[in-house]
Amino acid sequence: MNEGIRNTISSMARPMKLERLIRWSGQKNIFPFYHTVSPESLPHVSHLYRVLKPAEFERDLDQLLLMFEPLSLGDYLENSEGKRGKRSMVLTFDDGLKGCYEFIAPLLKKKGIPATFFLNNKFIDNRGLFYRYKASLLIHQVRNDCRSKEKVATFLKISEEQVETSVRMIGWDQRALLEALAVEAELDFAGYLLSRPVYMNSNEVEDILEWGFDIGAHSSDHVDFTRLDASEMNQQVKASVEDLQKRFGVHTAYFSFPFTSDGVPGEVIDSLLEEGTASALLGTAGLKRTGKRSYIQRIPVEKYEMTALETLKAEYLYYLLKMPLGRNRLRQ
Numbered sequence: 001m002n003e004g005i006r007n008t009i010s011s012m013a014r015p016m017k018l019e020r021l022i023r024w025s026g027q028k029n030i031f032p033f034y035h036t037v038s039p040e041s042l043p044h045v046s047h048l049y050r051v052l053k054p055a056e057f058e059r060d061l062d063q064l065l066l067m068f069e070p071l072s073l074g075d076y077l078e079n080s081e082g083k084r085g086k087r088s089m090v091l092t093f094d095d096g097l098k099g100c101y102e103f104i105a106p107l108l109k110k111k112g113i114p115a116t117f118f119l120n121n122k123f124i125d126n127r128g129l130f131y132r133y134k135a136s137l138l139i140h141q142v143r144n145d146c147r148s149k150e151k152v153a154t155f156l157k158i159s160e161e162q163v164e165t166s167v168r169m170i171g172w173d174q175r176a177l178l179e180a181l182a183v184e185a186e187l188d189f190a191g192y193l194l195s196r197p198v199y200m201n202s203n204e205v206e207d208i209l210e211w212g213f214d215i216g217a218h219s220s221d222h223v224d225f226t227r228l229d230a231s232e233m234n235q236q237v238k239a240s241v242e243d244l245q246k247r248f249g250v251h252t253a254y255f256s257f258p259f260t261s262d263g264v265p266g267e268v269i270d271s272l273l274e275e276g277t278a279s280a281l282l283g284t285a286g287l288k289r290t291g292k293r294s295y296i297q298r299i300p301v302e303k304y305e306m307t308a309l310e311t312l313k314a315e316y317l318y319y320l321l322k323m324p325l326g327r328n329r330l331r332q
């Protein structure tokens with residue numbers, strides 16, 4: 001949805017009652033997803049999406065709890081309709097960031113809300129950094145240091161005004177370029193990871209499992225699936241899931257697609273689920289039906305300057321507006 005339409009729908013939805021929108025849509029289960037929560041700004045994230053403060057996150061939770069029964073992913077998968085007539089929510093968190101351990105899991109535990117945390121295998125223990133987080137760090141650096149900006153601009157043969165947009169546009173295929181730009185900007189990614197752990201370490205992952213939460217796989221290093229062929233997609237899901245099972249002794253096989261599940265063919269989804277490579281697959285397309293209980297599309301909550309409740313209202317209204325067009329079923 002483009003920004004203009006999004007804003008119009010959001011303001012139209014604001015005075016509406018969520019209960020009513022849910023009733024009209026017939027969609028009683030929601031899957032909001034987040035990445036992290038932090039009281040301070042996080043340079044590796046803040047130029048990509050909004051970082052919620054713990055109090056903002058808690059307010060989201062309290063509002064959601066008034067309307068939805070929290071379910072674990074496993075309960076949702078097993079129990080075909082939840083308690084009859086009840087609205088339910090399944091919370092998930094992508095990328096395995098430190099804030100999950102420091103703020104999110106403790107708060108969820110206190111409130112008795114189950115959740116699943118999706119991890120990139122190669123980033124656990126801060127052994128690597130997602131290239132988009134590197135881009136965010138680089139943007140942070142050029143914003144705060146004009147010498148760095150100048151050097152990056154010279155390196156890329158562009159004007160200084162174009163630096164930020166160009167860094168933002170660096171995709172999976174060009175991710176090595178970020179290393180070269182970091183040298184120009186005198187930015188040390190490994191040093192940053194050492195001084196300020198971005199991800200949870202293995203002990204912390206074990207702790208959240210002990211607290212009763214689930215973990216799931218999110219690919220080895222946040223791979224862009226649109227760059228893979230069908231067999232590589234299969235292999236990536238399988239390796240990522242099996243690695244977590246081996247390392248942490250979990251028996252679940254949940255996988256959330258990095259970025260999006262757009263571009264993953266229906267046959268790949270079917271074979272992953274039918275062959276048991278994964279027992280649940282999750283995307284980020286918003287409120288959408290997929291025709292399969294174990295293939296779930298989630299609602300991103302950090303993308304806009306809105307509370308979870310406001311985001312949900314906009315999602316539901318958008319869903320209702322598309323109903324006559326029959327466009328709420330995911331086309332794969």
Ligand SMILES: [Zn+2]
Pocket residue numbers: 094095218222258259
């Ligand atoms: Zn992710």
